[in-house]
Amino acid sequence: MNSFTEENYLKAIYKLSLKEGQGVSTNAIADILKTKPSSVTDMIKKLADKKMVSYQKYQGVNLTKKGRDVAVSIIRNHRLWEVFLVEKLNFKWDEVHDLAEELEHINTHKLTERLDEFLGFPKFDPHGDPIPDKDGNIVQHKDITLSDLSTGEKAVIVGVKEHSKSYLNYLEQLQLVLGAEVEVKDIVEFDATMSVLVNKKQTIISNQASKNLIVKKI
Amino acid sequence: MNSFTEENYLKAIYKLSLKEGQGVSTNAIADILKTKPSSVTDMIKKLADKKMVSYQKYQGVNLTKKGRDVAVSIIRNHRLWEVFLVEKLNFKWDEVHDLAEELEHINTHKLTERLDEFLGFPKFDPHGDPIPDKDGNIVQHKDITLSDLSTGEKAVIVGVKEHSKSYLNYLEQLQLVLGAEVEVKDIVEFDATMSVLVNKKQTIISNQASKNLIVKKI
DNA sequence: AATAAAATTTAGATTAGTCTAAAAATATAA
DNA sequence: TTATATTTTTAGACTAATCTAAATTTTATT
Numbered sequence: 001m002n003s004f005t006e007e008n009y010l011k012a013i014y015k016l017s018l019k020e021g022q023g024v025s026t027n028a029i030a031d032i033l034k035t036k037p038s039s040v041t042d043m044i045k046k047l048a049d050k051k052m053v054s055y056q057k058y059q060g061v062n063l064t065k066k067g068r069d070v071a072v073s074i075i076r077n078h079r080l081w082e083v084f085l086v087e088k089l090n091f092k093w094d095e096v097h098d099l100a101e102e103l104e105h106i107n108t109h110k111l112t113e114r115l116d117e118f119l120g121f122p123k124f125d126p127h128g129d130p131i132p133d134k135d136g137n138i139v140q141h142k143d144i145t146l147s148d149l150s151t152g153e154k155a156v157i158v159g160v161k162e163h164s165k166s167y168l169n170y171l172e173q174l175q176l177v178l179g180a181e182v183e184v185k186d187i188v189e190f191d192a193t194m195s196v197l198v199n200k201k202q203t204i205i206s207n208q209a210s211k212n213l214i215v216k217k218i
Numbered sequence: 219m220n221s222f223t224e225e226n227y228l229k230a231i232y233k234l235s236l237k238e239g240q241g242v243s244t245n246a247i248a249d250i251l252k253t254k255p256s257s258v259t260d261m262i263k264k265l266a267d268k269k270m271v272s273y274q275k276y277q278g279v280n281l282t283k284k285g286r287d288v289a290v291s292i293i294r295n296h297r298l299w300e301v302f303l304v305e306k307l308n309f310k311w312d313e314v315h316d317l318a319e320e321l322e323h324i325n326t327h328k329l330t331e332r333l334d335e336f337l338g339f340p341k342f343d344p345h346g347d348p349i350p351d352k353d354g355n356i357v358q359h360k361d362i363t364l365s366d367l368s369t370g371e372k373a374v375i376v377g378v379k380e381h382s383k384s385y386l387n388y389l390e391q392l393q394l395v396l397g398a399e400v401e402v403k404d405i406v407e408f409d410a411t412m413s414v415l416v417n418k419k420q421t422i423i424s425n426q427a428s429k430n431l432i433v434k435k436i
Numbered sequence: 437a438a439t440a441a442a443a444t445t446t447a448g449a450t451t452a453g454t455c456t457a458a459a460a461a462t463a464t465a466a
Numbered sequence: 467t468t469a470t471a472t473t474t475t476t477a478g479a480c481t482a483a484t485c486t487a488a489a490t491t492t493t494a495t496t
Contacts, residue, residue: 005483026444039484041445046482058444058491089332102324111317114307223453244474257454259475264452276461276474 002052004105007074008033009043010052013063014071018140023060069136073112076132078104079125080115086126087119093126093177094168127168128159128178128214146182147192147211154183159214167212174203176213220270222323225292226251227261228270231281232289236358241278287354291330294350296322297343298333304344305337311344311395312386345386346377346396346432364400365410365429372401377432385430392421394431 002010012032016024026044030037048055052067063071081103085091091099113134116122124130132138141159149155157180160168171177175198185202186195192207220228230250234242244262248255266273270285281289299321303309309317331352334340342348350356359377367373375398378386389395393416403420404413410425 003482027442035483036485037444038446038486042483085329089329089336091328091332099324099326099329103321106317106320108317110309110313111303111307114309118307221452245472253453254455255474256456256476260453 002050002070005043006047006050006052007070007105007107009040009047010063010067010071011074013053013061014068014075017063022062024062025060029061072132072136072138073107074104075138076134076136077107077112079129079131080112080119080122082125082127083119083122083131084115092172094165094172096126097163097165124159124178126178127163128157141214144215144217145211146184146194146196146205146213146215147207149184149215149217151184151187153217154181155215155217156181157213158216160212161214162212167209170209171213174205175199175201176203176205181218182215220268220288223261224265224268224270225288225323225325227258227265228281228285228289229292231271231279232286232293235281240280242280243278247279290350290354290356291325292322293356294352294354295325295330297347297349298330298337298340300343300345301337301340301349302333310390312383312390314344315381315383342377342396344396345381346375359432362433362435363429364402364412364414364423364431364433365425367402367433367435369402369405371435372399373433373435374399375431376434378430379432380430385427388427389431392423393417393419394421394423399436400433 009029012029013024016028016032020028026037026040029040029044033040044053044055044061047053047067048061051064052070053061053063055061078100081100082096085096085099086093116134122131128141130139130141143161144155145161146155146157157176157178159178160171176182180198183197184194185197187193192210194205194207194210196203196205196210227247230247231242234246234250238246244255244258247258247262251258262271262273262279265271265285266279269282270288271279271281273279296318299318300314303314303317304311334352340349346359348357348359361379362373363379364373364375375394375396377396378389394400398416401415402412403415405411410428412423412425412428414421414423414428
């Protein structure tokens with residue numbers, strides 16, 4: 001069995017390897033997990049002993065199949081619990097992350113599968129992130145963001161790239177939630193600030209905000 | 219915040235003080251938690267520092283109000299999750315204990331209250347144990363067991379005093395589940411083995427089994 | 437290519453929870 | 467009521483995960 005801590009490291013390495021590609025760096029892991037690089041080195045050695053990662057000193061770390069399987073299954077749990085919290089317990093999308101961080105570690109096959117069934121086999125979590133299926137297959141978003149659109153284009157919001165409470169909360173106030181339709185009315189050339197139409201209301205959003213909103217053109 | 223371990227100690231002390239009364243013994247705690255008496259002594263000191271228990275060397279330990287509140291809230295979580303697992307995820311009553319042992323430690327007020335509401339404010343868990351309300355009030359069973367009945371008496375099953383998988387499984391096979399009606403047909407004088415009628419079928423059960431079945435006379 | 441900067445690893449210490457073995461206190465029994 | 471058994475505590479050690487500070491390696495810059 002793996003400890004919560006080991007699982008959190010595997011999850012962090014998985015997420016970083018999607019961005020960074022091969023050879024995830026010690027510092028990047030320390031950053032995500034809010035720990036120190038020296039602690040990361042220690043844990044990496046332990047995970048390497050367990051054949052969860054492959055590792056050569058100073059060269060970064062990569063997940064083995066075994067490690068990736070654990071990471072994906074934790075992510076599957078996390079996202080299923082988020083769906084549960086939002087759809088069944090009426091939490092808002094900015095409230096569920098921390099709770100799901102705890103629930104995800106109850107990594108029992110039967111519980112996960114029953115929960116999946118209870119929820120009707122959802123494909124996406126409340127932030128639009130894809131839920132891996134029970135064999136660990138996961139469809140990645142093609143990352144078209146609101147900031148990629150040109151004036152006049154329309155799109156539906158399908159996800160977010162930033163999960164902070166403050167960002168999610170801000171989006172909700174602007175009614176920029178999953179499924180909402182947006183139309184780009186104007187783009188400021190200088191800093192890419194956008195005017196968009198959402199539910200017949202015109203709103204101004206910064207590039208910082210628009211580049212973290214994943215959309216699908218319509 | 220309390221660690222999982224601290225919470226498990228508090229829960230164990232709470233449960234023992236219902237049985238043993240004042241001054242729960244070090245050995246009894248070690249027994250329940252499958253640890254050693256020396257470890258228990260260490261933890262008791264820690265909990266005493268935190269004002270969770272009152273403790274005098276060699277005289278056993280008692281929960282303070284603070285400690286009892288934590289214990290009861292963990293038990294509340296545990297039993298609510300058991301209801302969820304059985305009623306929503308279709309687990310059987312002999313499968314839910316271990317999962318609930320993990321879920322109970324996600325001790326967040328809002329989650330507990332939302333779960334309670336989602337489940338329709340249940341009063342008992344799938345084993346008939348009472349669920350403490352959100353203020354920590356808990357109704358204790360008056361322990362009339364099947365073994366207390368005389369020939370000819372009828373009763374409804376309302377709970378169990380023993381929660382092992384094998385016992386619960388055995389009961390289920392005999393259809394001795396919560397809500398079932400039983401009628402005592404015969405009692406062997408020698409060892410108190412009982413013949414009982416359940417769902418029109420006659421069954422023989424040992425005293426060991428009947429004294430762990432909590433019933434309500436009808 | 438030499439040097440400065442950044443990243444990473446090592447060494448040694450710390451904390452929580454556990455253990456064994458021995459000592460001390462309490463309970464039981466002749 | 468003294469001896470014996472049982473229970474409980476202490477002392478000292480161990481493991482997992484972390485940290486700081488120093489050493490080492492890699493990368494970037496002149």
